Amino acid sequence: MKKNNMRFYVTITIVKIATKILKLLGRNATHLPGWLANQLCPDFLGHLEKPETLVYITGTNGKTTVSNLTAEILRDNGYNFANNASGSNVSEGLVSALLSKSSFFGKANEKLAILEVDERYSPLIYPYMQPDIFLCTNLCRDALDRNANVDFIVDILNTNISDHTKMILNGDDLIVSHLKPDNERVYFGIDKLPRDSKARPNIVRDIIVCPDCDTPLEYDFLRYNHVGRAHCPNCGYGSPEVNYDVTSVDEEKMEFTIKTATGEETYRLLGKNITDVYNELTAITLLHELGLTYEQIFKSMNKMKLVASRxxxxxxxxxxxxxxxxxxxxxxxxxxxxxxxxxxxxxxxxxxxxxxxxxxxxxxxxxxxxxxxxxxxxxxxxxxxxxxxxxxxxxxxxxxxxxxxxxxxxxxxxxxxxxxxxxxxxxxxxxxxxxxxxxxxxxxxxxxxxxxxxxxxxx
Ligand SMILES: [Zn+2]
CATH class of the missing domain: 3.90.190.20 (Mur ligase, C-terminal domain)
Incomplete structure (x- = not known):
């Protein structure tokens, strides 16, 4: 047995015992097991067995809602999986979530893991465990003192995500849609809606000129901040063709329609805010890519509601x-x-x-x-x-x-x-x-x- 493996096995033994004690005391075991594991064995995540399908959900806004909605619908359809829904979205939370669904020796008990990941912590997570599916809701400036500029976040994602990871990306966000451009990818988006013509300009727009040739971008429509569909009038750069495209939102009937490769699908609208529509669409896209049918998603979505804490x-x-x-x-x-x-x-x-x-x-x-x-x-x-x-x-x-x-x-x-x-x-x-x-x-x-x-x- 290699020395570092010995360290891993000693650590996992201590952490599993500590977790049992925490649970006996009725305490929450969402962060501490992962923290202890990382303290005792800094490359602990790299020793855990990766589930067959590992999904990371990231992005500036909406990742918790998308992660929770996806998890609820999977559960409603009888899936078992590792998930950090109630825990933290940094390395400690991921380790705790995976550990809670692993054997005493770190073997994955479930084939699937749905993990919300804070984009800022990518360098501490991706080198140890790469996702099979990477999903990004949107990227924009956020918490200046922690995240610096959005370009910094783009850079750490592009540097740390493997070339073999499948990307599920917001096609209406030019910063997101161009992440890891050579990887296999699927896009979701919302086509121009009547309400978009009333959109008011925002102070902040995180992408203004074409990153390839510096020509000012032309927007076919701008929904908010830099979200919308745009193209560079000088080169081929621009918004991609969207695979899961919302074509209408009916606020009266509280339903919306998505055009997919196989036809049109109509779902109940969980919330009227455009970010609610994005969150729901994002979860539906991921669920389809994980193999769920329209009927399965539709039936479960009818039971869901927006999280009361939001x-x-x-x-x-x-x-x-x-x-x-x-x-x-x-x-x-x-x-x-x-x-x-x-x-x-x-x-x-x-x-x-x-x-x-x-x-x-x-x-x-x-x-x-x-x-x-x-x-x-x-x-x-x-x-x-x-x-x-x-x-x-x-x-x-x-x-x-x-x-x-x-x-x-x-x-x-x-x-x-x-x-x-x-x-x-x-x-x-x-x-x-x-x-x-x-x-x-x-x-x-x-x-x-x-x-x-x-x-x-x-x-
Ligand atoms: Zn250009």
Missing amino acids: YNVEKVGNKEVIMCLAKGQSPIASSRVFEFIAEQGGNSAVVLLNYDYHDDLHSSENMAWIYEADYEFLNTDSVKQIIPGGKRCYDYQLRALLAGVSEERIECALNPEDVVKLVNLSEVDKIYILHAVYTRPKALEIKEHLIKRIQKGEK
């Missing part, structure tokens, strides 16, 4: 309190939510609680990102109040003022709890609470207090 509406009397995930440090994710709110109309208050975890602990939030988010979308008659909470509330106030929002519509709460009393209930019928993953517990508390105020009939 978007949740609670009706209280004639008012609605709406929880929305809008990741902090992510200008594109926030802009999508802002545009969605503006499209909904009504009279609304927008409570901003998507402040940053690191800022809360270390006072180190880089606020540059709020100048890349389209606060201009909130400068509309239907948004009666913008209420930022937390110690950066005045930064958000300044940003909203620069977007043209009038001063009297912005109320600041240095203490996040104070947002509750600032909502003018006589003026608004929808209250959106935008939160980050980290601030969700606080946002839920605030939601409960707001509901009490509404129930008491306060103004």
Whole structure:
């Protein structure tokens, strides 16, 4: 037995025992087993047996939703597989997920693994275990201090993904669709929809000129940020032919149609936001590529709903309190939510609680990102109040003022709890609470207090 193999077997023994103890104590074993394994044996992932089909789901936005939706539908169809749904999407989470479905000696118990992977951690994961299928939802600027520029992420993906990996890519994202250009590939996308003609320009567009010849790209249509279909008027560069192409979205009937190589397929729409359509389409594409039929996917999709932690509406009397995930440090994710709110109309208050975890602990939030988010979308008659909470509330106030929002519509709460009393209930019928993953517990508390105020009939 080689020395490093001995180290692996000693590690897996310790980790399996530690996991059993954690479970006996009723503790979550989604991160710690992987962390311990990596500490004791840094190339641990490389020693684990790879399942027959290994899928990595990555991208700036939507990877958790796509991963969870895919997993739920597979489960509904009787599949068993390794999955990091409730765990972390960095190396430790992957190791924990694979370990939980492996034998005492690291042999894979399941033939399939569906793993959500943080794109930033590719160099720590891909060299040890390459996926058979790589899926990318989209790539855009995000968490500047952690991810740097989107070109940096593209570079680490292109450098680390094997030439033999099959790519499932967003054909409407020019940055994604050109990843690993010589690999086998399948594209999904949404064709031009009537709503695209009303699209408003965003501050950020991560690709403007042709990367091959520097000519400005011409967009056939631009949906948001750099997402849409474009071509270079000078060379052959441009959006690819899409294999799974959404041809219509019916918000009245809540259904949408996808054109595939074999015909047309209609599914129930899980959410009206265009990012909801992308997430659902992405999961359907992956499920088809894994061998599921239209009937299997259709039947299961009818049982699914959007995850309540991302978007949740609670009706209280004639008012609605709406929880929305809008990741902090992510200008594109926030802009999508802002545009969605503006499209909904009504009279609304927008409570901003998507402040940053690191800022809360270390006072180190880089606020540059709020100048890349389209606060201009909130400068509309239907948004009666913008209420930022937390110690950066005045930064958000300044940003909203620069977007043209009038001063009297912005109320600041240095203490996040104070947002509750600032909502003018006589003026608004929808209250959106935008939160980050980290601030969700606080946002839920605030939601409960707001509901009490509404129930008491306060103004
Ligand atoms: Zn060109």
